[in-house]
Amino acid sequence: QVQLVESGGGLVQAGGSLRLSCAASGRTFSSSVVGWFRQAPGSEREFVAAISGSDGKTYYTDSAKGRFTISRDNAKNTVELQMNSLEPEDTAVYYCAVDRSSDVRTNARSYDYWGQGTRVTVSS
16 A cells, blocks of 8 residues: 655746655555656646656656656655746646556556645746
8 A cells, every 4th residue: 555645736937846745655665656647627637757666767748848857765755746947737736646567657547546636836
């Protein structure tokens, strides 16, 4: 069992930055893929970024490349998402999730555990 708690969301102006954090409990965290997803009102939950457990490889959706950076600290059981150059289109509730498999997948249905989400609002 893995429990996830996100933090770091808030209100920021366009062009600003936020750092989201996901704190995890559970013995399998360090070997698991961790992903960040987001869901805007009226939209489906979409993949943002993920990081593998075995080698720390990172993966991003096209809109996040060059602006967002995902990182993990297995000693602290945390994964962070640094978001720069934020745009109003980034407004959403952001969720971290754990996939117990070793393959990085972008489909939300593949992830086994989810946090409660943290809200990010970017004003224009």
